[in-house]
Amino acid sequence: MSARTLFVSVLALAAVCGLSAPAVAQDAATIATAEQLRDQVLSQNVALDYVTQLTTRFGPRPAGSPSEQAAAAWSAEYLKGLGFKNVRIQSFPLVGWERGEESAAIVGEHAQRLVVAALGHSIATPAGGIEAEVVRFTTLEALIAAPAGSLAGKIAYVDAGQLVANQDGSGYGPLTRIRGAGPNEAAKKGALAFIMRSVGSDDHRMPHTGTTRYVDGKVPLPGFALSAPDADQLSRLLTLGEPVRLRLSSTARTYETTSQNVIADVPGRVRPDEIVLLGSHLDSWDLGTGAIDDGAGGAITIAAAKAILDQGGAERTVRVVLFGAEEVAQPTNTGNGGGAYLRSLTPAELAGHVFTGESDFGADRIYSLGLPVGAQTSEFARIAGRVLFPIGVLPAGQPELNGGADIGPIVQAGVPVFGLNQDGIRYFDLHHTADDTLDKIDPVQMTQNVAAWTALVWLAANSDVDFRAMKPVTPPAP
Numbered sequence: 145m146s147a148r149t150l151f152v153s154v155l156a157l158a159a160v161c162g163l164s165a166p167a168v169a170q171d172a173a174t175i176a177t178a179e180q181l182r183d184q185v186l187s188q189n190v191a192l193d194y195v196t197q198l199t200t201r202f203g204p205r206p207a208g209s210p211s212e213q214a215a216a217a218w219s220a221e222y223l224k225g226l227g228f229k230n231v232r233i234q235s236f237p238l239v240g241w242e243r244g245e246e247s248a249a250i251v252g253e254h255a256q257r258l259v260v261a262a263l264g265h266s267i268a269t270p271a272g273g274i275e276a277e278v279v280r281f282t283t284l285e286a287l288i289a290a291p292a293g294s295l296a297g298k299i300a301y302v303d304a305g306q307l308v309a310n311q312d313g314s315g316y317g318p319l320t321r322i323r324g325a326g327p328n329e330a331a332k333k334g335a336l337a338f339i340m341r342s343v344g345s346d347d348h349r350m351p352h353t354g355t356t357r358y359v360d361g362k363v364p365l366p367g368f369a370l371s372a373p374d375a376d377q378l379s380r381l382l383t384l385g386e387p388v389r390l391r392l393s394s395t396a397r398t399y400e401t402t403s404q405n406v407i408a409d410v411p412g413r414v415r416p417d418e419i420v421l422l423g424s425h426l427d428s429w430d431l432g433t434g435a436i437d438d439g440a441g442g443a444i445t446i447a448a449a450k451a452i453l454d455q456g457g458a459e460r461t462v463r464v465v466l467f468g469a470e471e472v473a474q475p476t477n478t479g480n481g482g483g484a485y486l487r488s489l490t491p492a493e494l495a496g497h498v499f500t501g502e503s504d505f506g507a508d509r510i511y512s513l514g515l516p517v518g519a520q521t522s523e524f525a526r527i528a529g530r531v532l533f534p535i536g537v538l539p540a541g542q543p544e545l546n547g548g549a550d551i552g553p554i555v556q557a558g559v560p561v562f563g564l565n566q567d568g569i570r571y572f573d574l575h576h577t578a579d580d581t582l583d584k585i586d587p588v589q590m591t592q593n594v595a596a597w598t599a600l601v602w603l604a605a606n607s608d609v610d611f612r613a614m615k616p617v618t619p620p621a622p
Contacts, residue, residue, distance in 0.1 A: 170524075170527055170603055170606060170607050174602075174603065174606045174607075175527060175530075175531065175603075177455065177602065177606075178531045178599045178602045178603050179531055179599070181451050181452070181455060181598045181599060181602055182531065182532075182534075182535065182595045182596075182598060182599040183595075184451065185447065185448070185451050185591065185594050185595050185598050186535075186591055186592070186595050189447040189450070189451060189591065189594045189598075190226065190443075190446060190447045190450050191440075191443035191444055191446070191447035191590055191591070191593075191594050192443065192585070192587055192590065194222065194439075194442065194443040194446055194447070195435060195439040195440055195442070195443035195507075195582065195585065196582060197218075197222070198215060198218075198219070198439045198442070198443075199433040199434065199435045199439050199581070199582045200582070201215070201218065202214060202215040202218070203433045204428055204429065204430045204431070204432065204433055204434055205426060205427050205428045205434055206240070206241070206242075206427065206428070206429065206430045206471075207238060207240060207241075207403050207427040207468060207469035207470075207471055207472045207480075208238040208239075208240030208241075208399075208401035208402060208403045208427075208468075208469065209240060209242075209401075209430075212403060212426060212427050212468065213402070213403075213404065215426055216233055216404045216406050216426055216466070216468065217233070219406050219426065219442070219466055220232070220233055220406050220408075223406070223408040223446070223464070224408075226446070226450050226453070227450075227453055228408035228409060228410065228449070228450075228453065228464070229408070229409050229410070229411050230407070230408065230409040230411070231406075231407070231408040231409075232406075232407050232408075233404050233405070233406055233407075234404055234405040234406075234407060234484060234485065234488060235402045235403070235404045236402065236403060236404065236405075236468070236469075236478075236481070236484035237400070237401075237402055238400075238401050238402055238403040238468075238469050238472075238474065238480075239265075239398050239399070239400065239401070239472075239474055239475060240398065240399050240400070240401040241264055241265045241396065241397070241398050241399075241472060242396065242397050242398075242399070243261075243262055243396055243430055244262075244268065244394060244395030244396045244397060245393070245394070245395045246260060246261065246262045246368070246393060246394045246395070246396070247260070247273075247391075247392070247393045248260040248339075248368060248370070248374075248390060248391070248392050248393075249390065249391050250378070250381070250388060250389070250390060251275060251389050251390065251391050252388075252389050253386075254381055254388070256377075258370060258371075258374040258377070258378065258390075259349050259350070259351055259370070259371045259373075259374050260339070260351055260368040260369060260370055260371070260374070260392075261342065261351035261352070261353040261368065261369050261431065262353070262366070262367065262368055262369075262394045262396050263323060263327070263353060263354065263355065263356040263367035263368060263369060264353055264354060264355035264356065264429070264471065264472055264473070265355055265356055265358070265363050265398065265472060265473055266327070266356055266363055266365075266366050266367040266368070266394065266396055267362075267363050267364075267365070267366055267394075267396065268366065268394050268395050268396045268397060269337065269366045269392055269393050269394045272393075273391050273392055273393035273394075274299070274336050274337050274366065274391070274392045274393070275389060275390070275391045275392075276297055276298050276299045276336050276337070276389065276390065277297075277298050277299065277387050277388065277389050278298070278299045278301050278339075278378070278382065278388045278389070278390050279294075279295055279298050279299070279300055279301065279335075280301045280302075280303060280378075280379065280382045281300065281301065281302045281303075282302075282303060282304060282305075283302070283304055284302060284304070284321055284322045284325060284326060284329065287300060287302055287326065287329050287330065287333070288329050290333050291333070292332065292333060292334075293333065293334045294333050294334070295330060295333035295334045295335040296333075296334035296335075297334070297336060298334075298335055298336065299335060299336060299337045299338070299339060299390055299392070300326070300329075300330035300333065300335040300337070300338050300339070301338075301339045301340070301378065301382075302322050302326055302338075302339075302340045302341070303340070303341045303375055303378075303379050304319060304322060304340075304341065305341070306341070306344075306345065306347075306372060307319055307343055307344055307345045307572055308345065309345040309568075309569050309570070309572060309573070310568065310569070311511065311567055311568055311569050312565065312568060313505065313568040313571060313572065315345075315572075316343065316572060319343040320343055320354065322340050322343075323340060323343060323354050323355075323356055323367075323369070324355075324356055324357040324473075325357060326338050326340055326356070326367065327356050327357075327363060327364055327365040327366075327367040328357065328359045328364050328365075330365055331364035331365045335365060336365070337365055337366045337367070337368070337392050338365050338366070338367045338368070339367070339368045339369070339370055339390070339392070340367075340368075340369055340370065341369070341370055341372065341375035342369035342370060342371060342372065342375070342576075343369070343572070343575075343576075344372065344572050344573065344575060344576075344577065345570075345572040345573050346372065346572070346573035346574075346577075346579075347372050347373065348371070348372070348373075348573075348577075348579065349371045349372075349373050349374065350371055350431075350577040350578050350579055351368075351369045351370060351371040351374075351577070352369055352572075352575060352576040352577050353369060353429050353430075353431060353576045353577075354369070354429075354471075354576050355471060355472050355473045356473065357473055358473050358474065358475045361475040361476070362475070366392065366394050366396075368392060368394070403427065403468035403469035403480070403481060404468045404481075405465055405466065405467050405468050405481045405484060405485055406426065406465070406466040406468075407463065407464070407465050407466075407485075408449075408463070408464050408465075409461055409462070409463050409464075410449050410452055410453045410457050410458070410461065410462040410463075411457060411461050412457065412458060412459055412460040412461040412462075412605070413456070413457050413458065413459055414459040414460075415459055415460050415461075415608075416460075416461050417461070417496045418460040418461065418496055418498045419460065419461045419462075419463050419496050419497045419498065420458075420460055420461070420462050420463070420498060420499045420500070420601055420604050420605045421463045421465060421497055421499070421500040421501075421551065421554070421559075422445035422448065422449060422462065422463065422464050422465070422500075422501060422502075422503070422597070422601065423441075423445070423465050423467060423482075423500065423501070423502040423503070423504075423547070423548070423550045423551040424438050424441030424442040424444070424445050424465075424466060424467065424502065424503045424504055424550065425438045425441065425442075425466065425467040425468070425469075425470035425471070425481065425504060425549075425550050426438075426442060426466040426467065426468055427468055427469055427470055427471050427472075428471065428580070429471055429576050429580070431576065431577055431578040431580070432574075432577060432578050432579060432580030432581050433580065433581050433582065434580060435507075435580055435581050435582045435584060435585055436506040436507055436571065436574055436575070436580050436584055436585065437504070437506070437574075437575055437576065437580055438470070438503070438504045440503070440506060440507035440585060440590060441502070441503035441504045441505075442464075442466050442503075443507075443590070444503045444507070444590065444593050444594050444597055445464050445503050445597065446464055447594045447597075447598070448594055448597035448598040448601055449462050449464045449601070451594075451598045452598065452601060452602055452605065455602075458601075458602060458605035458606045459605060459606050459607075459608075460498065460604075460605040460606070461605075462601060462605050465481075465485060465550070467480070467481030467482055467485065467550040468480070468481040468484075469481050470482075470504070470549050470550050480549075481550060482549065482550045482551060482552055482553040482554065483553045485553070485554070486553040486554050486557060489554075494554070494557060494558075494559070497554060497559045498559075498560070498604075498610070498611060498612070499559070499560055499561075499562060499604050499611055500547060500551045500554060500555065500559050500560070500561050500562070501547065501551070501561060501562040501563060501564060501597075501600075501601075502547045502548035502550055502551045503564070503566075503593075503597065504548045504549070504550065505565075505566040505568055505571060506566055506568065506570075506571045506574075507566075507585045507586065507589060507590040507593060508566055508567040508568070508569075508570070508571070508586065508589045508590075508593070509536065509566070509567050509589045509592045509593060510532075510535075510536075510537050510564045510565065510566055510567075510592065510593050510596040510597075511536065511537065511538065511565055511566070511567050512537060512538050512539065512540040512541075512565045513525075513528060513529070513532060513537055513538070513539060513540055513562070513563070513564060513565070513596075513600065514540035514542065514543060514544030514562060514563035514564075514565060515528075515540075515543060515544060515562055516543055516544060516545075516560040516561060516562070516611050516614060517543045517545070517614070518611075518614030519543075519560070519609075519611055519614045520539070520540075520543055522609070522614060524603070524604075524607065524609050525539065527603060528599075528600055528603055531599045531600075531603065532596055532599060532600065535592055535595050535596060536592070537564075537596050540563065540565060544561050544562055544563035545561070546561065547561040547563070558612065560611035560612055560614075562600065562604075564593075564596050564597055564600060566593065567589075
């Protein structure tokens, strides 16, 4: 066999076996410690303590509110008390939003109250409210296709049906398009206000709020989300073929304020300028106490980093960031907390961010691991799979590409991203509602979640794997 033939054969074998040359495997001691830490945090970690104190002391934490600011100051002290280093608060300007009072009712022959929540950053109605006939659409596209002026003096209503619960939350994105774009599209047709079936998978009479979109620096219409039973009721009335009139009222307002990121490090022992960044967000909507969205995410990442801190740290720096203002749109697209963090980095500091992941999908168990393109077939992936398999975490079928809203800006700037995918089958029952409270956290599932984060981050922070350099393995040409 020639040297060239031997070389090609080795490459082909590597491709079949899922090996990738740029990745460097951890040694046996690093792997053993990852397994040890995984099992250790299953019996004790600080996640439940942090989220319990956060939600009890501060309740809801709307972006830029006094409660979010106070929660950030307290979280910084909490992290210092745990032994984290370089703890700091990074402030940035923000347009805050207050819900005020809101109401909705069918008026006339079928008079009855409805349960609604104003969409985040929606403008107020005129004093005394808005009363008008409702026009129903079953898709955003149908609203977009309505003739110009056809909704003059009316209320646009989009009922695209109930969100179907999926483990990966894949039904959420298509429906949030309605929440983001609906008010502006309704305004184009002359509508006075916009309402929609709230984006949730539950059948409770608790509407799901969530932010709408600024267009040319403003939100054009008052917008509201109807709880699922109320959306059903309104749609049934409309199918009877008779005109239905609604009265809507909101006293929402915006104001100038600041939000902030809370940043804390476990400094690297060997390569401190190389950073593995763990993200979540500190702000929440105002209806519940932000336990699953996203107090739990902060708790999980803090607990994982604390376990590594107690081990004496890793070769690379592990950084925890509790981002501010994730939940809200802004008149200008500055990226909120994630954008503020990115803008604070020099080019050299950005280049030092070697890996990042975000916990912002509740507190339930991790079921799969997504790695960047190229890393899926690497030796690192093989080792991570071996360490995570005993706690029920399998390789994801697709690479991780985006992360989440908080780390999105640095991922778009080129930082490789991983995804520890959480079971979201019940997440959208609670998401953005008054039911997002501490009692909804399952401590056993959250503990498994912490174990997965701890083990993976330990492996990444104790390697010299260059995730940026990884490329998909392709078999050589015959």
